[in-house]
Amino acid sequence: MTDGNGFLNALRDIVGETHVLTTPADTEPYYVDWVGRTRGTALCVCLPASTQEVSAVVALCARDAVPVFPQGGNTSSCGGSVPLEEGRGILLSLRRMNRILSVEPENDAIVAEAGAILVEVKAAAEAADRLFPLSLSSEGSCAIGGNVSTNAGGTAALRYGTMRDLVLGLEVVLADGRIWDGLRILRKDNTGYDMKAMFVGSEGTLGIVTRVALKLFPLPRHRATAFVAVDTVAGAATLLGRCKAEFGPLLDAFELFSGSQLDIVCRHVEGNRRPIDSDHPWYVLMELQTRDGAKELSSRLEALIGEALEDGSAADAALAQSHAQAEALWRLRHSVSEANRRHGLNFTHDVAVPIGRIADFMQEADAAMASDFPEAEIFSVSHMGDGNVHYTAIFRPGAVKASGADARDLGARVTRKVHDIAVGLGGTFGAEHGIGQRYRASLQRYKSEVELDLFRAMKRALDPQGILNPGKVL
Structure with missing residues (x-):
């Protein structure tokens, strides 16, 4: 990497002096997740205002082999939206790229920048007598690009599917700074590989989503x-x-x-x-x-x-x-989510099992927690219509050491037990929240070597230097 001050000055030349943040008071909100459990640091927080600025920033980082940690609304529960602790790299926030670009009722489509807040996308659709159906408790602060990058689900997935089912097209900045323009509103396009599918759910590790085209539906009255x-x-x-x-x-x-x-x-x-x-x-x-x-x-x-x-x-x-x-x-x-956070040190899991096995999962998981973690209080909420279960073990203050390595070790042991049960019932350890940092060990444990090899091959092909959101997913 080149001289630190020279690199930061080059960033300032791209996005403007006031949009490269380095003082702790300015950067702190970007370096810790919303639950306060995952924390990192970086050389700076960089806030571009356009796809072209994102492209220039990433090209600069690629030239100097500087990691880039993209962030939208920073509502991840898996540590996917914060930098690592090593302090290398920049945090690239898309908050300034928050415009609704077009609403097209005749095409049942809406186009927005990646930093647009979900509730504002929904409101723009509703103003045109249309529905964008993604519904999340964090919709007042989560960004649409993050929803795409994590393949968000939510309470309406039973009827409309997850984000993967709602994306028509994407614009993505690649790891070398080039821009892939796949921002189409077509329902049918059978002209080769489905490129957008690679980026939905990839958590910024293969490219940085900058604009999205989304499906709309008739607005229920x-x-x-x-x-x-x-x-x-x-x-x-x-x-x-x-x-x-x-x-x-x-x-x-x-x-x-x-x-x-x-x-x-x-x-x-x-x-x-x-x-x-x-x-x-x-x-x-x-x-x-x-x-x-x-x-x-x-x-x-x-x-x-x-x-x-x-x-x-x-x-x-x-x-x-x-x-x-x-x-x-x-x-x-x-x-x-707010109640769980206030109640104590909580480990919420994002598993899914076949609907007919949800009762079995609850019974087995409750028995395992009572046996291995008797001090834990158990709480569950489920998008039952699609088999997704958020199974939460909460430890009250005083029951365990609530910070540092002790808490991470406790969380890892609880998580492994819950995940073993879900996967053993024909389910998955990750249904809608993504992998981030928290579930990397589970990915290695439950995915086959063939699938992991394919993941790594995609990562090497699209990000050979490994600068895009390193330490996440793989």
């Missing part, structure tokens, strides 16, 4: 939302099957809570309250959405829940009678 108590996870799975059979594509979300998870959401996050007064071991938040037929939709949902209450597959229920009540129910779901 009506919804029916309910919160249902069930006695078992198997009972929730039965209820899910009934909803799929009755409502088909109108079923937008089907979220499972453990009773313990609901308790701490109401205890730690102001404004939440229990929709059902009686205590139950499990709860389901479900929602239907449609363009028309609001009264019929609500009546059908009420009838199905009534049947479930009569035959004992549901224990109690609360149906939202207004938009405000529906929003209050969703606030419970979107408060989960």
Whole structure:
């Protein structure tokens, strides 16, 4: 690498003096993840304002073999959006590249820069009577480029799929600074390899996403939302099957809570309250959405829940009678991460198993935690409609040493146990959060050598110097 001051001055020439941050007060928010568990450092934080500036910055870094750590909204839960501890490299923040470039209702497409915040993308689509369906608890701060790079899922994946299913085209800056322009809004393009698929979910290790073209859908005008108590996870799975059979594509979300998870959401996050007064071991938040037929939709949902209450597959229920009540129910779901963070040292896992094995996973994981980590409190929430389970073990203050190597070792042991169970049931250790730094060991443990060789070959081909987000994924 060349002289440090000379390199920083060259960066300033590209992006401007005020957009290269070096003082601790300015850089600190970029160097630690939102949960405060993963921390790193870098030579500087660089904030380009255009694809051309990103290209010039990356070309400079490639020339001097300087690592580049791309970052969007810094909402990663796997340490994928912060630099490593060694202090080499630059953090490349895309926050200034936050424009909605076009909304095309006739093509059901929206084009945005990678730093655009998810909630703003959704609002721009809605203003054109369209829906961009990705729904995350972090949508007020996560960036659309990060959503692409981690293949984000969320609560509407049951109906619309993950980010991989929502991307039409991408613009990407490659490791040598060249720009690949794949920013198309076509539904069909069978002219060779699907290049965009390589970058969705690659977490900035193969290229830096700078612009995205996304699918839009007709904007639903009506919804029916309910919160249902069930006695078992198997009972929730039965209820899910009934909803799929009755409502088909109108079923937008089907979220499972453990009773313990609901308790701490109401205890730690102001404004939440229990929709059902009686205590139950499990709860389901479900929602239907449609363009028309609001009264019929609500009546059908009420009838199905009534049947479930009569035959004992549901224990109690609360149906939202207004938009405000529906929003209050969703606030419970979107408060989960904040509640877990406030409750103690938490290790949240992002596993997925076949829907019919979720009950088995919960039973095996609970037994393993009780045996090996009796001081842990267990909380679960699941995008049950697609088999994704966020299984969380929380250690209260005083139960363990809550920082440094001791916490990392504890997290590794808990994670290995949870991942072994999920993979053993035909599932995966990573469903929607990505790999980052946290799950690198799991990737090596569970992926075949053939698959790992293919990963490494792609990395060598696209980033031969290994400067793009090193230490992540591989």
